Structure formats: C-alpha cells, structure tokens
Amino acid sequence: MSEIQPKRPTVTKEMILAAAEVVAAKIDADAATIAEHYRHGMDGYELAKELDKWAYWDTSRDDMEALDEVDWLVDAALREAEKEWVAVNDIQPPFPVGARVQCNVRNEIGTITGLSEHSAATYQVKPEGQDDSATGTRRWLCKFEQVSAA
Structure with missing residues (x-):
C-alpha cells in the first residue's frame, strides 16, 4: 500500500500579505487593504479596479503598475513553497519519462x-x-x- 503524500502547497493569506506589504511600501498604501482585495491571478489593472470600487481608492497608472507586482510576488512565494514541499517530502514522479x-x-x-x-x-x-x-x-x-x- 502506497503512502499518501502531503498535498501541494497553495497560496496562503500570509503569502498575499507579504507581497502586499512590499508593494504598499512603494506606493504609500495600506498592505492589509491590498491583501483584502487581491485574488490569486489578478493583474495590477484588476486589483486597481477592485481597490477603486470597494476600498474607494483613486489609483493612478503608476499605482496600477506597482500593483502588478503583487501577483508576481505571490507566485514566487508559491513556487518556493512548492520547491520546499518537494524537498521535505521527497516527492517523486509517479510516471517515468516516455509514459x-x-x-x-x-x-x-x-x-x-x-x-x-x-x-x-x-x-x-x-x-x-x-x-x-x-x-x-x-x-x-x-x-x-x-x-x-x-
């Protein structure tokens, strides 16, 4: 009987907040508000529109371009978590090349x-x-x- 592997990591609130803090510092904004309105996969335009609509921001083009970085940072954190998951749990391919x-x-x-x-x-x-x-x-x-x- 094979051992059940731990599930692959997913995006966490902590990853989102950490990314939001980096971007918030660049645009002098509130990281918690950015994190609250961000959804994984959003680009800067989508996030700016959500902040304008629901947090009553008036985002500029520069803000939108800075907000673009949130998703990139979240993806980078997820990639690192996945690499660690593979190493810690010795995740091996279930099928060989050529299958x-x-x-x-x-x-x-x-x-x-x-x-x-x-x-x-x-x-x-x-x-x-x-x-x-x-x-x-x-x-x-x-x-x-x-x-x-x-």
Whole structure:
C-alpha cells in the first residue's frame, strides 16, 4: 500500500500579505487593504479596479503598475513553497519519462517528455498526435497529481 503524500502547497493569506506589504511600501498604501482585495491571478489593472470600487481608492497608472507586482510576488512565494514541499517530502514522479498519460485538468492524452525546470513536481507532456517538426515544440505543464495512466 502506497503512502499518501502531503498535498501541494497553495497560496496562503500570509503569502498575499507579504507581497502586499512590499508593494504598499512603494506606493504609500495600506498592505492589509491590498491583501483584502487581491485574488490569486489578478493583474495590477484588476486589483486597481477592485481597490477603486470597494476600498474607494483613486489609483493612478503608476499605482496600477506597482500593483502588478503583487501577483508576481505571490507566485514566487508559491513556487518556493512548492520547491520546499518537494524537498521535505521527497516527492517523486509517479510516471517515468516516455509514459503515456492523461492530463486530467485538460482531459487529454499525451506523452511525458520531461520534467519542468521552472515548476516543482510538474511534467512536460507532449499532446498526442502532435508533430513537432510541423507545428513546433509545444508541451502542457501537468502537475504530478494531475496525471493518470492513459
């Protein structure tokens, strides 16, 4: 019987607040308010619009560009947490390179061609039927826990 691995880290309130504090210092704003209105994946424009609408800010273009950094910082913190999760829990790929798998978030089948250099515990998967010489090299990034045997 295989051992159940701890779940992959997700974005936390602490990650969001830390990112908001960095940006708030640059635009002389309240980090808690930025963190309250930020949702993972928001760009600076979306965050500025939320702050304008719900926190009654009057954001400038410079503020919007600074707010763009929040999502980048949150993503960087998440990547670090995932790297640590892999190291601490000795996360190993469940399928070898060359295995034919289904990427469950896409509900499509492909072949594992390698591991991502930039995303922890993530496969590079070549879509089934893709001819690299005709269409160029394209790979899906599928997290280990998002694939199953095809």
